[in-house]
Structures are given as C-alpha cells and as structure tokens.
Amino acid sequence: MSAAPQEPVRCRAFRTDGQPCTAPAVRGGLCIGHQPGAAAAHVKGGKATSSANRALKLLPSRLQPIVDTLEKVFYEVYEGNRSLKSATAMATVALAIGKLVLAGELEMRVRAIEAQMRLETGRPDRWPA
Numbered sequence: 001m002s003a004a005p006q007e008p009v010r011c012r013a014f015r016t017d018g019q020p021c022t023a024p025a026v027r028g029g030l031c032i033g034h035q036p037g038a039a040a041a042h043v044k045g046g047k048a049t050s051s052a053n054r055a056l057k058l059l060p061s062r063l064q065p066i067v068d069t070l071e072k073v074f075y076e077v078y079e080g081n082r083s084l085k086s087a088t089a090m091a092t093v094a095l096a097i098g099k100l101v102l103a104g105e106l107e108m109r110v111r112a113i114e115a116q117m118r119l120e121t122g123r124p125d126r127w128p129a
C-alpha cells in the first residue's frame with residue numbers, strides 16, 4: 001500500500017489581515033516571508049531601492065560628497081551647531097558647483113550626440129545644420 005501524496009507543510013504564522021499564511025514552510029514552520037529578520041530585510045531592501053536613493057545614485061560622482069556635506073550642515077543648523085549665515089553661504093556655493101557640473105555634463109552629452117550625427121549624416125556642421 002502506497003502513501004498518499006504528502007501535503008506541503010504550510011507556514012504557521014498569520015498574515016497582516018489575520019488569515020493564516022498559506023505559503024509553504026521552509027524552516028522552523030515558517031515561510032520565507034515570516035522568517036525572523038524578514039521584515040527588517042524587507043525594509044532595508046525598500047530603502048536601497050527608494051526613488052530618493054535611486055536619484056542620488058544618478059548624481060555625478062563629484063556632487064555626491066557635496067550632497068553628503070549639505071545633509072550634515074542641515075542637521076548642524078537644526079541642532080544649533082552651525083550659523084544660518086554659514087549654512088546659506090555653503091548652500092549658495094554648492095548650488096553654483098552643481099550648476100557648473102550639470103552644464104559640463106550637458107555639453108559633453110551634446111558633443112557626443114553631434115559626433116554621432118556627423119557619423120550618420122556625413123555632415124561636418126553642428127546640429128541643426
């Protein structure tokens with residue numbers, strides 16, 4: 001006599017809506033999502049992929065330390081450890097640096113597009129011709 005096909009062991013935890021979790025248990029009677037530390041890992045993953053963090057990664061690398069410094073300055077002002085005048089001067093200089101870096105990057109990209117246009121059209125002129 002053969003044994004009936006074995007039902008997979010189900011997770012013994014409950015979902016946030018109060019219903020029993022139906023996912024297959026992988027360890028300790030719990031599914032992957034209910035393992036100890038799963039919630040913390042989920043939050044950490046969310047932070048790593050948040051749109052704010054993604055946007056910061058797109059900044060030119062030269063601007064990243066300036067953003068980090070401005071963030072420290074923000075908290076220094078908030079805690080009363082830096083004068084508003086000093087913070088304003090730093091923010092003004094940082095904005096000027098940011099504008100120059102972005103202008104340089106834009107110029108570089110336009111030159112690359114123009115070079116590609118010359119290759120494709122054979123025209124030596126700048127676009128638009």
Ligand SMILES: [Zn+2]
Binds near residue numbers: 021031034
């Ligand atoms: Zn579960």
